[in-house]
Amino acid sequence: MSDDRLPSWRPGRTRDAVLAFLAAAPGIAPRDRVACFDNDGTLWCERPTYVQLDFFVDVLRSRADDPALAGVPELAAVLAGDRATMGEMGLERIALALLGIFEGVSPEHFTAQVRAFMDRAEHATLGCPVRSTTYVPMLELVAALRALDFTVCIVTGGGAEFVRAVSHDLYGVPPEAVVGSLVDYDYVAEAAGAGGRVRPVLHRTARVSGVVNEGAAKVSHIQTHLGRRPVLAAGNSGGDREMLEWTAAGEGPTLALLVDHDDDVREFAYVSSAESVQEPELILDVAARAGWTVVSMARDWETVFKRLSS
């Protein structure tokens, strides 16, 4: 097929499958044109560490002399760079402890901190700003979908507010189209002087709201948050399995895309397993059985990143 919408995709079966879906899209009812993209490892680089974790650690380091933080074992291990202890604790426990850094902070302050970090953060090994580690071929796909009047959404295991702080600038996705893991908020209406007027404030808590947005929760949250079943879903890991299954099983044209990180020259090479439904197996094996479209980063993408200079 000849098409100028996906210049960074190499000709081949993968690109043909994506173009075939785009060709079929005008036949999909406009209100069903919903596409859901995972973020980490699907729209941008997630190695060697999640960007959100880098951000949390950056804020923690800036407050390293706060005894209330240094006294938390998980945070002390992060500050000391004690990888052995961190490995024993596990990422989830450490991430929950890191949420405590932002307890009581306003949403606006949190967003400002994320944006300030993103303005200056450099990737650990790629020699470029973190904000330029988005995948050009996926940005082209997002643009092609938007030209077809798709509502493009991000469905991430990461924090909703972290991704929302950058989703418009990076992907053109407004905050309400980002479904992520959430913390609870406390609304406090403080009395402000005479006359009974109030000065309302909204504070972040360190409590996770509901369940983390991975696996089957991604499907439930798509329903509760977006209210529409996607006809296109893209992911790269076991946490995306159910979202891809749910999308692929829909009526009419659908596209389930799985990004395979097999490019240790331009990005990273690693495998993900899917353990949320049955016994652990490689997500690539699930994809093969289900007939999803697997994107080989090494073979299918002519360009990975837009620019590699700061």
Next chain:
Amino acid sequence: MSDDRLPSWRPGRTRDAVLAFLAAAPGIAPRDRVACFDNDGTLWCERPTYVQLDFFVDVLRSRADDPALAGVPELAAVLAGDRATMGEMGLERIALALLGIFEGVSPEHFTAQVRAFMDRAEHATLGCPVRSTTYVPMLELVAALRALDFTVCIVTGGGAEFVRAVSHDLYGVPPEAVVGSLVDYDYVAEAAGAGGRVRPVLHRTARVSGVVNEGAAKVSHIQTHLGRRPVLAAGNSGGDREMLEWTAAGEGPTLALLVDHDDDVREFAYVSSAESVQEPELILDVAARAGWTVVSMARDWETVFKRLSS
């Protein structure tokens, strides 16, 4: 002021306040142009009963010979029209029991049921289809905001999926911009024949997810769901108080609109109290103290409904 955007609003202080906000809107940063409207009693008529309750009762009646439903005391009282018992039980308990009617149903089926009901439902006293009980002046305001690139959202105490089933047709609002009360979903991936392929299904449960979307929860849910603080909020009852306070307290131009149902000729006349923060008081008194813009349906609206024939 001369302006042709609000033809159903009568000249006066209220219309002037709305027009002043619209005139200031171009000075608001595009990403802050978010407007949140309550639904029942703000965008459409909520008397003599909530439309969603009428829908629930309609579905219940169609299944009146189902012993599993008739054996539930709350549902039996509804089916018998036993107002004394219903009054003792209270609306919240009855509404929770009515959720049970839809347990196990797919979201698509629920949406189809709502739309079928809305296609034929007649208002109890106004002599018109329920779908034509939206307020024309509010539709004009929504259109004016959209012309200024506002993201127009609905923040309702009602069920998110009920409102989403009609929000695009009635107001042009997509499902992801509707924040409402939610039920939990169960995702089940059933094995389907050989080869290990799955047939995934999503089922409604009868469990309310988190807290009902009223009062301070409206503010928290605006943050978790929409991710942006509105600069315009419109409501009509105590359940909208915090959303209006939160909006009015923002920086830059804001507009907090309270619809006063004082028109027993064209609609209904009733008062609402606000009890979520302090001791109960009339929401009109809260509005007066806070300086919100109160919309008198009787005085400020030239037209209330678009058409009154079926």
